[in-house]
Amino acid sequence: MAICMTFRAAGSKVHLLINKSSIPWYIKMAAPTSVRFLHEKAYVNGKWADAASGKTFDVVNPSNGKKIGVVPDMDAADTQNAIQFAQTAFESWKETTAKERSVILRKWSELCIENKDELAKILTLENGKPLAEATGEVMYGTSFMEWFAEEARRVYGDIIPSPAKTKKILVLKQPIGVAGMITPWNFPNAMITRKACAAIAAGCTVVLKPAEDTPYSALALCELAEKAGLPPGVLNIVTCSRANAGVVGKMLCENPMVKKISFTGSTVVGKILLQQxxxxxKKVSxxxxxxxxxxxxDSADLDQAVNxxxxxKFRCSGQTCVCANRILVQEGIYPKYIQKLAEVMTRDLKVGDGFESxxxxxxxxxxxxxEKVDGHVQDAIQKGAKLVLGGQKKGGNFYAPTLLQDVTLDMKCAKEEIFGPIAAVHKFKTEEEVIKIANTTTAGLAGYFFSQNISQIWRMAEKLEYGLIGVNEGLFSMTEAPFGGWKESGLGSEGSKYGLNEYLEIKYVCLGGM
Structure with a gap:
């Protein structure tokens, strides 16, 4: 059977006649015939821009390995140019009222909601996550626009009682300046809005480098921001390949016009940016x-714990920084948990292209x-773990959801961040033992525990050394709540009422002679 597939890119239309029976399962797809808001240029000072060198790099669909299009491969000089435009725009943007900024953010959010389906298509096309999950991310990302549209009008200062009758103490909050941002590929919409909307609401301007794997979601947001009335130079997107990521990041970190850096990504890169x-x-998040x-x-509700x-574990195919990494199950409930989790994984998980129903x-x-995920699985099996489900490459970039039991702490999947669909289950005996295991790591981002014992719940919530704790809950990310890690998992918080503070400076004003 032959099928005709139509694609649009860069203003052209291409028809392909393909023999359906010859297509491997992992590249059969129901991709959209056309995608709006897909831009093949960067966005600087309110204009669609090329790299000064004219160089570009390819963006690839991870589901089928096919080229989606190209974007400019910018370098340090291009980044410096964007920073200068952002600095110029800051001089006027910081003088706008909180209400003016709020109105623009609100309009931006409305446009994103109106076009959520198109934004989700772009996200699935470049990231691969299921379309329903992509739509959920777009709505989550839009919630930060709405939130910071409201919080922009709540940047309150203070008048502090003075110890001297002739002096008054005032505290002002003012925008810090140009904010440099680097965002990851796993949430190419929401990680941008969580950062950029806070900065814009505070009165700052932004120069942002999206991940080289997923630049199109960032550029689509720029088109809608422009339609919402965001002035030129307030939001600038610098695209670059992995080869230029280092020099672009260094320019953002070392340029004196940039007053703030916000980064989401690996600990190794984060440390480099902090040093630079x-x-x-600079103020750094x-x-x-x-x-x-x-x-x-043992006291946990089994169904609740498995859910x-x-x-x-399996949101975004296990590719989130807050995924369950070390699943630690008390010995009394351990066999039932393994059995139940295997049943639910088999029933509920389906591997495929993100556009497939x-x-x-x-x-x-x-x-x-x-290769990294498979390496973790093979290492665990060689060291004595039992493979219950999965453990196979599925062709292309697909990997079968995997369940390992009897995992020990010397295995890679226990010591390293997996970032893939592997449920690696350990057995423990006592509360004291599991607290020690949980806290013996340099990471301190997210932790979870399931218990029906109220005393144990309070003890664990206080003793776990993590910035984010889920108690009888596997999904805790909400716009209204602060998101940030302890130890080597990060600095500062995003989202919530605290997220705006990352882009504000505090100024003490003493009025004398009163």
Missing amino acids: SASTV LELGGNAPFIVF GTMNS GTTQGPLINHNAV
């Missing part, structure tokens, strides 16, 4: 890697990710 930012003593413990006590595991597990982002 020290040269100009970092959301780095995790190694989340997911603890199930929480599914939500935490019913898909819950899209591809990993690239071939290297597949």
Whole structure:
């Protein structure tokens, strides 16, 4: 049987006649015939821009390995140019009222909601996650626009009682300046809005480098921001390949016009950016890697714990920084938990292209990710873990959802962040033992535990050394709540009422002679 597929890119239309029976399962797809808001240029000072060198790089669909299009491969000079435009725009943007900024953010959010289906298509096309999950991310990302549209009008200062009758103490909050941002590929919409909307609401301007794997979601947001009335230079997107990521990041960190750096990504890169930012003593926010413990006590509700595991572990095919990494189950409930989790994984998880109906597990982002995940599985099996489900490459960038039992702490999947669809289950005996296991890591981003014992719940919530704790809950990310890690998992918080403070400076004003 032959099928005709139509694609649009860069203003052209291409028809392909393909023999359906010859297509491997992992590249059969129901991709959209056309995609709006897909731009092949960067966005600087309110204009669609090329790299000064004219160079571009390819963006690839991880589901089928096919080229989606190209974007400019910008370098340090291009980035410096964008920073200068952002600095110029800051001089006027900081003078706008909170209400003016609020109105623009609100309009931006409305436009994103109106076009959520198109934004989700772009996200699935470049990231691979299931379309329903992509739509959920777009709505989550839009919630930050709405939230910071409201919080922009609540940047309150203080009048502090003075110890001297002739002096008054005032505290003002003012925008910090140009904010440099670097965002990851796993949430190419929401990680941008969580950062950029806070900065814009505070009166700052933004120069942002999206991940080289997923630049189109960032550029689509720019078109809608422009339609919402965001002035030129307030939001600038600098695209670059992995080869230029280092020089672009260094420019953002070391340029004195940039007053703030916000980064989400690996701990290794975060440390480099922190060192580079020290040269100009920048304010820095970092959301780095995790190694989340997911603890199930004997007193837990089994169905609730398994449902929480599914939500935490397999969202985005396990490619989130808050995924359950070390699943620690108390010995009394251990056999039932393994059996139940295997049943639910078999029933509920379907691997496939993100545009295919019913898909819950899209591809990993690239071939290297597949090799890393498979390496973790093979290492665990060689060291004595039992493979219950999965453990196979599925062709292309796909990997079967995997369940390992009898995992020990010397295995790679226990010591390193997995970032893939592997449920690696350990057995423990006592509360004291599991607290020690959970906290013996340099990471401190997310932790989870399931218990019906109220005293134990309070003890665990206080003793776990993590910035984010889920108690009988596998999904805790909400716009209204602060998101940030402890230890080597980061600095600062995003979202919530605290997120705006990352882009504000505090100024003490003393009025004398009163």
